[in-house]
Amino acid sequence: MERSGDRVTAQAAVLPTREVSILVIDDDVDNREAFDDVLSEAGYQVVCAHDGAQALELLRSLRPDLILLDLNMPIMDGVEFRAAQARDPSLARIPTVVMTADRLTERILGLAPAATVTKPLKLSQLLSIIERHTPAI
Amino acid sequence: MKKPLRALLVEDCEDDAELLLRELSRSGYEVEHIRVDTADALREALATREWDVVLSDYNMPEFDARAALGVLKESGSDLPFIIISGAIGEETAVGALKAGAHDFLVKGRLTRLAPAVERELREVEVRRERREAIAQVREREGRLSAIFSQVAVGIALINLDGRIGSANQRFSDLVGRPFDVMRSLRDEDMTHPDDAAATASAFERLAGGHSSQIEKRYVRPDGSTVWVSETLSSVSGADGRPEHSVAVIQDITDRKRAEQELREAVKARDEFLSIASHELRTPVTALELNLASVMLLVRNPGPGVDLPEKLAGKLVRASRQVDRLTALISSLLDVTRITAGRISLCPVELDLSDLVRAVALRFREMIQRSESKLVVRAEQPVAGCWDAMALETVIGNLLSNAIKFGSGRPIEVAVERYDRLARLTVIDHGIGIAEEQQVRIFERFERAVSARHYGGFGIGLWVARHLVEAHGGGIEVASRPGEGSRFTVQLPLEDTARVALPRASGEAMVEEHVAGGAIG
Numbered sequence: 001m002e003r004s005g006d007r008v009t010a011q012a013a014v015l016p017t018r019e020v021s022i023l024v025i026d027d028d029v030d031n032r033e034a035f036d037d038v039l040s041e042a043g044y045q046v047v048c049a050h051d052g053a054q055a056l057e058l059l060r061s062l063r064p065d066l067i068l069l070d071l072n073m074p075i076m077d078g079v080e081f082r083a084a085q086a087r088d089p090s091l092a093r094i095p096t097v098v099m100t101a102d103r104l105t106e107r108i109l110g111l112a113p114a115a116t117v118t119k120p121l122k123l124s125q126l127l128s129i130i131e132r133h134t135p136a137i
Numbered sequence: 138m139k140k141p142l143r144a145l146l147v148e149d150c151e152d153d154a155e156l157l158l159r160e161l162s163r164s165g166y167e168v169e170h171i172r173v174d175t176a177d178a179l180r181e182a183l184a185t186r187e188w189d190v191v192l193s194d195y196n197m198p199e200f201d202a203r204a205a206l207g208v209l210k211e212s213g214s215d216l217p218f219i220i221i222s223g224a225i226g227e228e229t230a231v232g233a234l235k236a237g238a239h240d241f242l243v244k245g246r247l248t249r250l251a252p253a254v255e256r257e258l259r260e261v262e263v264r265r266e267r268r269e270a271i272a273q274v275r276e277r278e279g280r281l282s283a284i285f286s287q288v289a290v291g292i293a294l295i296n297l298d299g300r301i302g303s304a305n306q307r308f309s310d311l312v313g314r315p316f317d318v319m320r321s322l323r324d325e326d327m328t329h330p331d332d333a334a335a336t337a338s339a340f341e342r343l344a345g346g347h348s349s350q351i352e353k354r355y356v357r358p359d360g361s362t363v364w365v366s367e368t369l370s371s372v373s374g375a376d377g378r379p380e381h382s383v384a385v386i387q388d389i390t391d392r393k394r395a396e397q398e399l400r401e402a403v404k405a406r407d408e409f410l411s412i413a414s415h416e417l418r419t420p421v422t423a424l425e426l427n428l429a430s431v432m433l434l435v436r437n438p439g440p441g442v443d444l445p446e447k448l449a450g451k452l453v454r455a456s457r458q459v460d461r462l463t464a465l466i467s468s469l470l471d472v473t474r475i476t477a478g479r480i481s482l483c484p485v486e487l488d489l490s491d492l493v494r495a496v497a498l499r500f501r502e503m504i505q506r507s508e509s510k511l512v513v514r515a516e517q518p519v520a521g522c523w524d525a526m527a528l529e530t531v532i533g534n535l536l537s538n539a540i541k542f543g544s545g546r547p548i549e550v551a552v553e554r555y556d557r558l559a560r561l562t563v564i565d566h567g568i569g570i571a572e573e574q575q576v577r578i579f580e581r582f583e584r585a586v587s588a589r590h591y592g593g594f595g596i597g598l599w600v601a602r603h604l605v606e607a608h609g610g611g612i613e614v615a616s617r618p619g620e621g622s623r624f625t626v627q628l629p630l631e632d633t634a635r636v637a638l639p640r641a642s643g644e645a646m647v648e649e650h651v652a653g654g655a656i657g
Contacts, residue, residue, distance in 0.1 A: 034426035101418035119422040123429030
């Protein structure tokens, strides 16, 4: 189901020869830096936001191919961000991977993410999830 | 073998007395006797000797049977009193019997005398036994009632209609009602609404013949509640049918309170453990990513990359995560030490201003990354005798809070002398703390904001408070939501790690062991 969603996104994004872009939303500055570092290294274009509110601000002008969303944040947490995302069909289409340092709960699965990862995570695992949910270049 | 008989004769006529004695002797009695014919003589005879029977003439010149009976009653004696008289009217005889004489015989017909005496002696014995039995019952009752009123448990007898028939003082004290108020009530009427169902079913079980024990609350008229363990059993009458129920209640309020506190402590600990594991995962995540990216870089450096420099940058980041983990782990150790009551202070001469500047330096990078600014006003040396590690933790905890909750606005740290105290102030202009939270934040695992949103163990201020108090100092906060917070730590300047000020809280588990230095 996510896969077909991906294709829709991919077909909608008609820009030729562009990098695959990822929006990382995490309140922890060290984590943002680490994601930025390692995902850039892996060839993705990375934009970071420190909470849901800043992410929505960025999404006014940005259409990333994937969102990597932390759940526990001040200002606007991951749950609230998902709700805001769902209200805007163009944002709702963006595959969103939810990250949490807690155990997976009904609450988290209820957010209907494209995938979930629990922290701490293995890079290889994260990259394969990202690859599966983003268009091949 | 003749039966001994001590007979007191009230008789003016020697011959008549002789007739009586002869009749008794003939019937098998060995009689020992005295004859009196005045009230005084009778009184004296009763007072000085023991008797088995009084045999009295009805009419005498100076005395009569009714007066003699009066003397006997007056002496408190229960001796059989038999009247032996010449012919008198039936009415007179009945009157004498009513007055307390035990029998009435006519002088000419003395054959009835011996059986009458024998019967009366038996009667006396029966009356004595009954008196003794009653006395025994009374004594036992007295003992039981002393126990009833003095035992440490509350006891109530409950009638079959459910109303309280009687209750001891302890019961009355526990339910907070004098007995006359309780009398119109049923046990259920005093029971806490939440425990009514349990009480009702206990009484139902009792009706079915099963005694039971429940734990429940009573509500007193003043609204306070008392936890009791209530044992209900039923008492049957001689016919085997239940006559009433007995409720025995015991105060378990202290135990219940302790259980509640324990539950809360366990819950707080579990929450803490869950927060702690969450907190530890964050730097581990960054560390894992840092190392993975080092690996990628080493395997595939790409063309024209300054590998050593790039690697160094990544390793600096990795090392920062290790620092974070170290700080988290040492604050976990702080919690363990404080909880176990093992704050060991090693006081040394040191300059608080120096120390604050050193800690501020350590936080420089964290402050830069938070986009705020730190102003340190600690130029003048403020020397005292304190534990350097403990104060570093205090300063560090206050600073990291100021950064975390400072909304990126300027942070001020100041050290100054104030009277005979050293004063450290940490001011931020961030989210601030609501007034109702300002006491709570110094407690263990407490925080003014949600752990989900701000992270942290929620112990920094608790640890700081304990370390400051162990130095005989104090910590307080002034804050307004949205405007920021000012934390003030005051430490005695003298070698006062010794002189503990009165504690702010009643926590008993903390005691200080100070290495070196004689006490007071």
